[in-house]
Each structure stands twice: as C-alpha cells, then as structure tokens.
Amino acid sequence: MIGSLRGTLTERKPEGVIIDVGGVGYEVAMAPSVVENLSTGQGEVVISTHMQVWSEGMRLYGFPTSDERDLFRLLISAQGVGPKVGLAILSTLGSETVREAVRSEDVTTFTRVSGVGKKTAQRLILDLKGKLEASEANVVRGASRSSQLWEALAALGYRSNEIRPAVAAADPRSSFEDQLRAALRELAQ
Numbered sequence: 001m002i003g004s005l006r007g008t009l010t011e012r013k014p015e016g017v018i019i020d021v022g023g024v025g026y027e028v029a030m031a032p033s034v035v036e037n038l039s040t041g042q043g044e045v046v047i048s049t050h051m052q053v054w055s056e057g058m059r060l061y062g063f064p065t066s067d068e069r070d071l072f073r074l075l076i077s078a079q080g081v082g083p084k085v086g087l088a089i090l091s092t093l094g095s096e097t098v099r100e101a102v103r104s105e106d107v108t109t110f111t112r113v114s115g116v117g118k119k120t121a122q123r124l125i126l127d128l129k130g131k132l133e134a135s136e137a138n139v140v141r142g143a144s145r146s147s148q149l150w151e152a153l154a155a156l157g158y159r160s161n162e163i164r165p166a167v168a169a170a171d172p173r174s175s176f177e178d179q180l181r182a183a184l185r186e187l188a189q
Helices: 032-037 066-077 083-093 095-103 107-111 118-140 144-155 160-169 176-188
Strands: 004-013 016-021 024-029 044-054 057-063
Touching: 004 024, 032 083, 044 066, 057 066, 057 083, 066 083, 066 095, 066 118, 083 095, 083 107, 095 107, 095 118, 107 118, 144 160, 144 176, 160 176
Parallel strands: 024 057
Antiparallel strands: 004 016, 004 044, 016 024, 044 057
8 A cells, every 4th residue: 555655746637646756656636625735846745645446446545644544534434435525525624624524413514515415424424423433532542541531531421522622631641540530620611
C-alpha cells in the first residue's frame, strides 16, 4: 500500500493532481477544494494517500492529513459509499462536520452532499457511529491512564461526546484517581 507521497506537484486537474516522486508521476484523485490549496512550482508537497485496488485496476486518493485519510477510509467502509461519494462528503462537509453529523445523527447534513440521499445518509450514520467512536477512543487512548479513564467513564454510561472533553480536562500527569475526579467534575458542569 502507498500511505503517503512526497514529491513535486507537476499538474493540477479539477479531479486530482500528478505528483512526481523520483521521476515517477503518481496520479492522485483529490477533492477539488484540496487541489485548489496545492500550488505548483513551490517545491515539495506531502500528502497522505489511500490506495484502492479492485479487479479493473487501482487508484490513489490524496488528503492533506492522515486524519482526513483515516476518516475517508471509515466513510468508504459504510455500505453504499464508494470513493467518489467519500471524497464528495469530505469536500462538501469537511472532517469536523462529518464527525459531528455522525455523533448527532444528523441526516440532513449528509443529504447536502450530491449523491447522498436520505436512505444513504441514515445507513452511513448507522454504519459509522460505532466505528467513529472506536477510532476516536483509540486516539485518546494514546496514554494508558487516558484509556483507563475513557473506559471507566464509558462503563458509567457516558457517551463519547461527553467523555472527550472530560478526558481532555484531566491532567495526564496525575494519578488515575485524580484524573477520574477531574473528569467527573467536568461532566457535572
């Protein structure tokens, strides 16, 4: 798999770019909004990529950050969402809006994207709800105490959108008990 590219941007098209890496031009499909932000002739560019392989061939999809690439991978894992629709969702809504729409189960937000109807939006939210929470938990679980705190608050019945700010409010250098107290104080507000 090709996870990222570092090279010279040689060509921009509305549907993507060509990046020269060591004399090989990689054609990368990207959202038009991302393509606009890349400029040719300004030295080296670095993009995170997702490589899609199927029976007819393969295609690279590019993103400005690995976080956005990972969200794209979650999107295309949902039933009825392919790479084209996944790029359209990220281009139209942006990663934070996508996350918030999934958390709040906001079907209307997804239907603003061309190619996403009400049924697809409902299925997308249903498919992504648990996957998104799990991926966010893994990010927060970077430190073992943080993961213990996350799991303790989840066991108490708190949801991801409540746990996230509570974990952030806890001092990672303090003991687990102090972190738990701080998190519970944050949740009580």
